[in-house]
Amino acid sequence: MVFRSQRLSWPLRKGLSSVRVKARAKRRLFGRMLAMKPGMKGSLIVVVEDDDSIRSSIAEILEMEGYCVNAYPNGLAATEALKRTEEPCLILLDWMMPVMGGEAFLKARAELSESNQRVPVVVLSAVSERAQGQPGVKSCLGKPVDLNRLLETVEKLCLSGKCA
DSSP states (O other): EEEEEEEOOOOTTTOOOOHHHHHHHHHHHHHHHHOOOOTTOOOOOEEOSSHHHHHHHHHHHHHHOOOOOEEESSHHHHHHHHHHHHOOOOEESSSOSSSSSSHHHHHHTTSOOOHTTSOEEEEEEGGGGGGOOOOTEEEEOSOBBBBHHHHHHHHHTTTTTTOO
16 A cells, blocks of 8 residues: 655555554654654655645654654745744755745855755756755655655655764
C-alpha cells in the first residue's frame, strides 16, 4: 500500500492505513520530542512552494518528523518573513513560482543579513538542473519528490551544525 498526497507518495508497511499512519506518526513525534538532542529536531525549516498541496504536505511531514516549519507561497513572502523571524536551519525552495521564483529569491536573500546567506538551500523542482551551482544551493531534488531522499537530505543538512 502507498500513502499518497496529490504529488507525494511513499510506501506504507503492510497492514497500515493512512489513518493509522497519522496516529502512529503523532505517537512517534511525541516520542522523538522526548528524546530530542540539542540541534537535532525542533529546528526551523522554511518551505517556499507555490503549489498549496505540495507545500502543506511537505510542511505536515516535516512537522511529524519534529521540525518547526514556516511555509510560504512564493519567494517574496519568504524574503519578507526572513527579515523578521528567527534564522532557519534550512530552506526548501521551489524554483519556478509566480511573484518571485527561486532564482530571484536567492538574489533577494543575498541582500539580507550575512547569517541568512549561510542557510543551506535545497531546491525542489522538475527543472532542478537550473539551480545547481547557485550560491547557497546545497542540493537539488527533482519533482515528484522522493520523500525518503528529502528527509535524508533535511536531516543531513540540519545536523551539520547549522541548526544548533
